[in-house]
Amino acid sequence: MTINQISDLGGQSILANTYHLILQPGSDLVAASGGLAKFMGFDGPTFTDSGGFQIMSLPKVKITETGVEFRSHIDGSKLSMTPKSSMVAQHQIGADIHMAFDYPVGYGDTDTARANAEKTLKITHDWALQSLYHHQKLNQNHEKNHEPLQALYGVVQGGEFQDLREASAKFFAELDFDGYGIGGMYDARKCENLLVFQNQILPESKPRHWLGMGAEPIDLFVGIENGIDTFDCVAPTRQARNGALYTYDGRINITNARFTRDFSPIDSECDCYTCANYTRSYIQHLFKAKEILACTLASIHNERFVVRTVEQIRDSITSNTFHEFKEAFLKRYY
């Protein structure tokens, strides 16, 4: 997608990933180009994730108390990341908002899962302190050089355990972070209680970012209702590339045979560029022909669907009709 396409659908911000940018093109190159936003031609606020999540998703990662060792999925080279190196890289990349280097914990509520959650939470907190320390030092350098300052969010963890979430939220609430990421969550219905709980503890005056959430419309409703300010999620674009498209009546797989001769838009109520100009039939054809435009048009649609839903939620809050809107939307979608 081009920056214009993102702006046109109402996208306000972009999140990039430190792990991926270190591998290519390198955080030093992004710095030399003038920083993340300038490098990609975007005139708006940017985030970087710390690379902590890759601890969870990469195989053969060695985790020590000082950091992680892993291999590049591109050339197999041996690399490492620590709270300090993540902060240095994020300052080079130069997004407006950085994430502390954290250790996300796996799912589960068994005794083993609990022991693991306790252990990793301790590491997350330790790394958060180091992240904050190095971040503040790097910001001091920016100040000396009359460069813009950057913000750092701490990332709350604790798995599925309410007492650990409480301890983590309390730990972070007392530290001088600019905002908070909430990590390690995966299902809005299951996690709603934890979310309510944590956000009662985290300072109301600081923004909260729900890391990785937003694949399901219910994520947006539950998050916003309980004090989440920003989201990031790969699902709308990944699912778009794989032919799964959002409609107000639920998700569809556009490659299904029933759409072959369907000459209506993906969703007749959608106001996106794709729905204004293309039919389900044509988009299916692009997917089956493996034409890359399919990915673009589908991504425009899915991202617009998400952004528009948030716009509608915002309006419903203003007009004091949030709960009615939520109920009607979710009932129809699911």
Next chain:
RNA sequence: GCUGGAGUUGAGCAAUUGGUUAGCUCCGCAGACUGUAAAUCUGCCGCCUUUGGCUAUGUAGGUUCGAGUCCUAUCUCCAGCA
């Protein structure tokens, strides 16, 4: 007309020297995807009453304990020759 080669699922191909192969890749059908190793992955894809069973290799016979494979006839296609 003669000579040679080839016919296996919608397509393209495997299947050891006659010995467990209804096998592979596409296509097709459906599902999944949550801080991006993902334009990816998974299942199904001859028939049935499906933890199994049955029937297949152009067609009709034959040899053999056993045939996609060997033999005979025949049909179709391809190449060369006339």
